[in-house]
Amino acid sequence: MFPFKVALNTSTLFPFKLNVIQQVRIAAEAGYEGIELWMKDIETYLAGGGTIEDLKHALSCANIEFINAIAFFKWADADAEIREKAFKQAKGEMELLTSLGCKLIAAPPFGDVGTVKLDEATGYFEHLVVMGREIGVEPILEFWGKAQKLSTLSEAHYVLETSSIQNTKMLIDPFHMYIGGSDFFRLKELRGEQIGIFHVNDYPPIPEIEKLEDSDRVFPGEGIAPSNEIAQTLYNIHYSGYLSLELFIEDYKGKSALEVIKHGLQALKNSYSIN
Template sequence: MTELNGIFPFQTALNTSTLFPYNLDILQQIELVAEAGYDGIELWIKDVKAYVDSGEKLSSLRRELDRLKLAPVNAIAFFKWCDQDLQTRKEGLRQAEEEMEMLAAIGCPAIAAPPFGDVSHLDAAAIAEYFSDLKAIGRKAGVEPYLEFWGRAEYLSTLEQAKQIVDLQPMSKMLIDPFHMYTGGSNHELLGSLTADQIGIVHVNDYPGEPSRLIINDEERLFPGEGIAPTKHIATTLHRIGYRGYLSLELFKKSYAGRSALETAKYGLNSIKTAYSVNAINS
C-alpha cells in the first residue's frame, strides 16, 4: 500500500458485508470497526433483527455505539418499495416502516433503497412517485432512504436513471457505488453534475479488468486502488462538487488470504484513505 499523498477530505465507514467471512455478531462488528479506526459503520438490518431476536434491546445497542463513538451512518435492507405490483409494494412499505423504526431507535439516520423486486416495466416517473411514498414513511420515522441503483437491475441500473429520479424528487439523496456504475455502464462524467446534497453516502470498492463487466460478480470486488476503477477521478469529482460525507468500504469476498478481521478492517481503512486522497490545488 502506498503512502497517503494529498489530503483526505472525507469521512470513513465500513459496510459490514466486508466482514461476512468472519461470522461476527453485531456487537463484535461494532467493536472491531471502532478499534480499526473508522468514523462510522453501515449495518445490515438482518444483524439488527438478529440482535433483537436474541432478547436484547435496541437501546443497549445504541448505548454501545455511543460508548465507542461510532456513528451508524446507514443500513442495508431489502424491501420491495418500488415493485410494480401494488400489493407487493404496500407490503414493502410496511416492512420499510418497521425497519426504519428499528434504525431510529439506534440513532441510524438512513437506509438504502435499491430496486429490489420487479421493476422491469417501470420508468423514472413511476419510481419517483414510489420513492416519494417511501420518503414520507422515512420522515415519520426520522430515517432517510437513499436511492440506490444496481448495475444488474432491470431498471434503476445506472447513475443516469438515479439522477432522473432524484431530479424529479427534490431533496432526495442517492447512494453511489463504483461497482454498480461499472456493471451498469454508468457515465462517470455525470458524477460531476450532481450536487453534494444529492449524495447520501458513497460505497467504495474496485474491480479487476477480467472477467468483463457483463459477468463479473460481487465476490470479485477489490479494495479501493487495486483494480481498474477510475478511483482518483471519482475522488477528485466528489471533492470538487463539495461532498465531504462518508466513504464506506463494501466488499463481498469469501476470504482475505489469512488476514484476521481486524487486519482486514485496518487494511481497508488504509486503502480508502490512500485511494481517495486528493490534491487540494487541482481538484
C-alpha cells in the same frame, strides 16, 4: 489531503460471522468514524436475545456513528400488493432504526422492477421518503448495475431531479456504476448534497463486466476503477460526507477481521486522497 469521513459497510466482515456488537467494536478499533449495519444482522441479534439498548450502548461506547442501514424491501415492485407490504416492512424497519439513532436507510431496486416506468418509480420513492421523514429516517435511492430498472447513475439522477420532494439523496457505488455502464464523468453533474453515502470498492479487469459478481470486488487501488478521479470529482462538487468501504470478498487468506478492515481503511484513504 483527505476531505471525507470514513465508514465501514459490514458486508466487508461477513466471512468472520460477527454479531452486530462485535462489528461495531472492531470497526471503531480499526479507526472508522461511521458504520453501515445490515438489517438482517440487527434482526438476528435481536432474535437471539440482544436488545436495542445494548446495541445503542455499544455504538455510544465505541463513539462510532450508525450512518445507514442496508435493507431490502420491494418499494418499487410492479405489483401494488407487494409494494404495500414493502412499505409496511420499511416503516417497521425505520421505526427500529430511529431508536438506534440511524438517520439513513438504503432503498435499492429490489424486486420486480423491469416494467416500472421511471416516473412511477419516482412516485413510489416520494411515498417512501415522506414516510421516512415522518419517522426520522431518510431513505436514500440506490441503483444496481444489473437491475432491470434503476441500473444507472442517470436513472437515479432523473428520479431525484424530477421528484417533487426537495433534498432527496442517492447512494452511489463505483462497482454498480461500472457493471451498469454508467459514465463516471456524469458524477460531475451532481451536487454534493444529492449524495447520501458513497460506497468505496474496486474491480478487476477480469472477468469481463457481464460475469463480474459482488464477490469479485477488490480493495480500493487494487483494480481498475478511476478512484483518484472519482475522489477529485466528489471534492469538486462539494461532497464531504462518508466514504464507506463495501466489499463481498469471501476468503481473506487467513487475515484477521481487524487486519482486513485496517488494510481497507488505509487503501480507501490512499485511493481517495485529493492531490
